[in-house]
Amino acid sequence: MIKQELTYWVTLALIPKMWTKRKNEIYVNCFQHEPKISIIDLFENSSNWDIVGLNEFEKTQFEEAKNQLANSSFLVEELMAQGYDILPITHKEYPRLLKVNLKFNAPTVIYTKGNKTLLQSPSIAIVGSRNADFNSLSFTDNIAKKASAENKVVVSGYAKGVDRQALDSAVESNGKSIIVLPQGIMTFGSGFKQYFKHIVQGNVLVMSSFAPKAPWSVEFAMARNPIIYGMASEIFVAQSDDKGGTWSGVIDGLRKKRSIYVRYPEKNEKNANLLLIQKGASAVDIVGGTLSLSHEEQKTPEQLKMEKLNNDIITILNSIEKISSKDIISRLQLDWKDDKMKRYLDNIQQAEKIKVKNRIYYRLKGKTEHGLFDVKN
Secondary structure, eight states, X not given: OOHHHHHHHHHHHTOTTSOHHHHHHHHHHHHHSSSOOOHHHHHHOTTHHHHTTOOHHHHHHHHHHHTTHHHHHHHHHHHHHTTOEEEETTSTTSOHHHHHHHGGGSOSEEEEEEOGGGXXXXXXXXXXXXXXXXXXHHHHHHHHHHHHHTTOEEEEOOOTTHHHHHHHHHHHTTXXXXXXXXXXXXXXXXXXXXXHHHHHTTSEEEEEOSOTTOOOOHHHHHHHHHHHHHTOSEEEEEEOOSSSHHHHHHHHHHHTTOEEEEEOOOXXXXXXXXXXHHTTOEEEOTTSOBOOOOTTTTOOHHHHHHHHHHHHHHHHHHTSSOBOHHHHHHHHTXXXXXXXXXXXXXXXXXXXXXXXXXXXXXXXXXXXXXXXXXXXX
16 A cells, blocks of 8 residues: 555544544445545545535544645654554455454554564454452463464453463463554554564564554553454453453453353452353353353352342241341341341242231241131141
């Protein structure tokens, strides 16, 4: 692709306050039009703006973007002179899997340095907490080395913790890795120095979807996560909290029927791994072997605790004609208010509420009180 075209692609990618999805939709409209509208004609011929469906605000954005073409041209020259590659979404070397997984949300342009054949190679992503524990880092090391032995590329995000462990374990075992940056590719100077040998050897590729000179930011770190997931055929989760980038990425992946494998936690681990397994992720052991879990094994400690409480309440209801909510609290020695127990009892299917002389009692459904003249066998 010639430098002039790349200048226009970079200009499109850098239009502010326009979603990536919308940028890609606009170019698809160009591509589908007969005759096709080139990326250059999209900017230079404003009569095409109505054809591709730009609204008035978007037309203003394109007018302002045209004023940035000279700056984009200098940026493209600088990138190419320093050995970076610029890959628009239409480029033959743009990662196919990223387009398959993210579709219209795939980055309009990506910037790379390194062995571009890695972009099309079989790949896995290893994700997890920045503050990963020993078990999670051991899992990450095992999965990365296994992937390297199987000639799969390990995709990670270069954050401390699981990301960095995945990268280092891959390169130490002579495997291949893709680093997905949460910043512009031209701001990764220290990282390029650290992994220079592996990049030159063709074992590491660095990529970014952000403005080339943009510094790291929390916003970019969150926006980078879907790209990590999108670059992989399989996703391995070492450790997740119940919120944050790893959690949201896995939940989105499960919704999209992605292949996601979560390390089954040991007892007393404080993470949300089991919750993700309950939501549909596949459970794996410390070396990535698939586990076949019983229904009981998939329950969280909180679920087990509530099941025991339910069973204890039903046992009480079964042993007595009727009982008040306050008496149940007393028998179970719970630090609960009466209203809380009443609400809880209302949600137990086997319990029913009865009223006796303006007082509320509970009993087991189907169980009747014995009257004075009832005959018992």
